[in-house]
Every structure is written in structure tokens, then in C-alpha cells.
């Protein structure tokens with residue numbers, strides 16, 4: 001546990017006072033159900049995202065094109081991210097001060113932001129030109145870097161999520 005800055009403390013106290021936070025805190029089974037949704041969400045997110053990342057790094061290049069892999073895998077990953085974000089935010093509100101003061105929570109937040117920026121940079125950048133490089137022996141360095149950053153950041157988010165309970 002670490003001390004929190006005053007402005008941040010006001011926001012966290014406000015979050016804990018919302019009706020969502022109150023509902024999650026006092027209603028039996030809601031927190032545990034949210035944890036289950038959170039875990040299912042992250043399975044849907046991390047599994048397909050990792051397969052796509054591995055494809056960018058060269059795995060299965062003879063079996064499936066990058067745009068086909070994106071079309072098949074990324075909608076599932078997006079649905080998983082939505083489920084994890086909604087359930088995670090609801091759990092967070094219910095104990096915002098305590099959760100935010102753990103060592104792992106801020107690291108998880110930073111990694112989520114890095115993962116989001118990596119997705120944006122990939123889709124607005126090298127993926128727009130996929131037609132010119134799909135089918136080459138190696139994807140461009142920017143695409144391989146996006147795959148590697150994605151693998152590392154999502155693994156970090158999972159680790160920090162689990163560590164919230166212990167730090």
C-alpha cells in the first residue's frame with residue numbers, strides 16, 4: 001500500500017460513492033460474478049490477440065493471410081476487451097481507494113494505456129498498407145514490433161491484475 005495524492009484521492013472517494021460501487025459492494029454474488037466475467041473476457045481477449053501477434057511475427061504465414069487472421073481473430077479480442085473493461089471498472093469502483101493503493105494497479109493501468117496506443121499505432125500505420133506487404137516472407141519491422149509489444153503488454157496486464165491481490 002502507498003499513500004495517494006490528494007486530487008486522486010478525491011476522485012477515488014467519489015467513485016466509491018457512486019451507485020454502481022454501492023451495488024457491487026452490498027449485493028451478494030455481484031463482485032464474484034464480475035470476477036468471472038473479467039476472467040472470461042481476458043481469455044477471449046488474450047488468446048485471439050496472441051494468435052494474431054504470433055502471425056505478425058511470422059507464425060502460420062503459409063496457412064493464413066494477415067487480413068484474414070485480423071478478420072477472424074480481432075472481433076473476438078475486441079468483445080473480450082469490452083467485457084474485461086466493463087467488469088474491471090465496476091470492480092474497481094467498489095474498492096477504488098484500496099485497489100489503487102496497491103503496487104500493481106498503477107502498473108496495470110500504464111500497461112493498458114501502452115497496449116491501447118500500440119493497437120492505434122498499428123491500425124493507423126503499417127496495417128493500412130497491409131496489401132503491399134502481406135505475403136512477403138517477413139512482415140515489416142513496425143508490424144513485428146507491434147506484435148511483440150502486444151504480447152508483452154497483455155502478459156503484463158494479466159500478471160499485474162493477478163498481483164493486485166498480493167501487493
Ligand code: HEM
Pocket residue numbers: 035038039042045046081084085086087088089091092099112154157158159160161162163164165
Ligand atoms: C479497464 C480495464 C480494466 C480494469 C479497470 C480492471 C480492474 C481490475 C480489478 C479491480 C480487479 C480485481 C482485483 C482484486 O479484487 O483482487 C482485476 C483483476 C484482474 N484483472 Fe483486470 N481490469 C481491467 C482490464 C483487464 C484486462 C484487459 C486484463 C487482461 C488482459 C485483466 C486482467 C486481470 C486479472 C488476471 C485479474 C485477477 C483476477 C483474479 O485473480 O480473480 N484486467 N482487474
